[in-house]
Amino acid sequence: MASVNKLCLYDTASRQVSEFRPLKPGQASIYLCGATVQASPHVGHIRSGINFDILRRWLIASGYRVTFIRNVTDIDDKIIHNAGHEDIPWWELAMKYERSFNDAYRALNVMAPTYEPRATGHMTQMIELIKRLVEKGSAYAPGNGDVYLEVRKLKSYLTLSSQKLDDLLLTKDGEEKFKRDPRDFALWKGAKEGEPSWPTPWGNGRPGWHIECSAMALAYLGQEFDIHGGGLDLIFPHHENEIAQSEAAGYKFARLWMHNAWVTTSGEKMGKSLGNSLQVDEVLKRVRGIELRWYLSSAHYRSMLEFSFEALDEAAVAFRRIENFLYRAREALATTPEIVISDELSDALDDDLAVPQVLAQISEWLKLGNNGLSSLDKAQVAEYSSYIRAALSILGTDPFDPAYSSPSSADLSGAVDGLISLLLEQRSAARARKDFAAADQIRDQISAMGISIEDRADGVRWSING
RNA sequence: GGUGGAGUGGCCGAGAGGCGAGGCUCGGGACUGCAAAUCCCGCUACACGGGUUCAAAUCCCGUCUCCACCUCCA
Structure with missing residues (x-):
């Protein structure tokens, strides 16, 4: 610290x-x-x-x-x-x-x-x-x-x-x-x-x-x-x-x-007179606020950020990986990861807010944290999820920040969890008797509802597709 | 005309004299009934021409290209 x-x-x-x-x-x-x-x-x-x-x-x-x-x-x-x-x-x-x-x-x-x-x-x-x-x-x-x-x-x-x-x-x-x-x-x-x-x-x-x-x-x-x-x-x-x-x-x-520095498009500064400005509310129809923020934070503040929807989408996908890890970490730890500011984070931000350096560090932590999840090493999961959460909180993209919570979905998730679990039990039974055709059919049906399934070391996990 | 910034691998994007930031894509592999997720390995780049140095993407000189500001600008 x-x-x-x-x-x-x-x-x-x-x-x-x-x-x-x-x-x-x-x-x-x-x-x-x-x-x-x-x-x-x-x-x-x-x-x-x-x-x-x-x-x-x-x-x-x-x-x-x-x-x-x-x-x-x-x-x-x-x-x-x-x-x-x-x-x-x-x-x-x-x-x-x-x-x-x-x-x-x-x-x-x-x-x-x-x-x-x-x-x-x-x-x-x-x-x-x-x-x-x-x-x-x-x-x-x-x-x-x-x-x-x-x-x-x-x-x-x-x-x-x-x-x-x-x-x-x-x-x-x-x-x-x-x-x-x-x-x-x-x-x-x-x-x-x-x-x-x-x-x-x-x-x-x-x-x-x-x-x-x-x-x-x-x-x-x-x-x-x-x-x-x-x-x-x-x-x-x-x-x-x-x-x-x-x-x-x-x-x-x-x-x-x-x-x-500016956000640019085709190398040019964004501006109304150029007709190349992208309004925030328009962009928010494509990605969530937390993802747009992640994207806009990703370049150093003194560097031009060349806006493209491809780069925006890529940033959103990258962010979801990190976010998913934090959610899995919370499940594995049965508690929300703490915010722990590591030396790496301090050093990077103290150096004229070197956010790109922070992002590189997050990638390292993400690997180590995911390794911890695979090997069911709780201490390792706790350590790296805490570092990551601290970095995200400074960047303003902590998924556990109440600012990003949507209360209505929380009410529903209990009911959905029950329903999906029921289907997953059937799939597990089918897999147990090696009836993979039936198992895959259930997975396809769940998938058609916009829910993806992961068979993990510690059980089956489901999540709603972003 | 003045002032400031930029050019990095297929793409995005850091670094600012010496161990190849990182991500995405792509190729290979591990795990898996198959997927998904995840992990491991691989892909040796710095606009161009000179120079300095044991060593240059990084410093110096020159050139090219792009962008911005010069009373609306985040």
Whole structure:
């Protein structure tokens, strides 16, 4: 259990893996950029949730008290645009997709955050932060209702993405005549006719895209916190701008930046505009949540995951093997395997969450555990099933986790067990008198009901086909 | 133009100077009345061209290909 290693994580800012040193010993504060609730989640969105859920579970298992903030951005350009398109109010659209994200998180066993602040609930904090930036001379309100951050004045702008201000390609946004520099970005946007707005000293308006994260991180995690996470595509501009705002306001902000890679199809990033996005609820018609989670967890969080249904199916089959072993182990032991964190698991996860290494280890344990089942060696079964269960619990795919239980099937299983057992007794009798034709006929009939039979060393076992 | 990432066996997918990660598929075997499940054995790969080194998938130089970000992005 005790590992000599310490948790090491890759930091986007330093581009290095180094030891995680929390601000307060034994505590970890994490801010994850969550959903902008403008459409249903696709598997890429949920991969991000899963990757950081694994981080969180590992920190908790390592003894940390984790404060995990994952925001919901429920007001932005796209939400207003899409609401017009669907012909419903912007707040109805935002709530609709927030629920859809929550359904996906729940189906994939992503732990609920410690707190989940919504942008619309933090206008006061955002306006206060912008006021502070204006007072410090870092931001300016040119009188069109917008407030911009003056990026040239910042000494460390673009250090996260290691770019130079003058190398950025410029895109026209129609606000050039108000901006002191075309690269300045909007902290606050003046309201156009018919748009939602909130009153401010600079007129009615709504937040720019980035300010909510700075304001909410400050509100719940304070001026400095341990880890800020999100997808790779948030490095620029979103996270750069969060840093810019927060540091200009005098706050230290995040100590460590972690970014997950995308889910791709045909080598390309998943996105609505490409028409290649796979919605979570669609994929869940094909495999169970626990299997989808296993698949999305299987690549290292910093590696692209090339999505294919073939790979998904393969992952699901592989997972069922592990799951079946755990169920057999529970039967053999007459108790649910305990969660025992092995050194191998600790070492792998401490090394920047090396999940693929964990999977390789699980394969080894699975062989040893299955050997234990064949030789009826309970101690061996207990040992390896415990290691496997511990690994699965950190990955969020522990089949014994109540989050995955379906109560209705549990009620039925007793009755089904009785019925199947009756048939199996008949088959055993037929086999005993070497009437294999009759025995196979019974097996075929049971099989036709979607139930498979295994003749094992310790008796006959049946299971419902997944 | 700038910045970052990737190319590994039939497929997926780790590793980052020295014992062939692991999985899937495929072939062989054990067990079994036959299956199923499980286990055992086999299948010596790192885009290309140079270089450094006793030793390179890993380091250096060059080349090719692909992907991403540059104010909508997980």
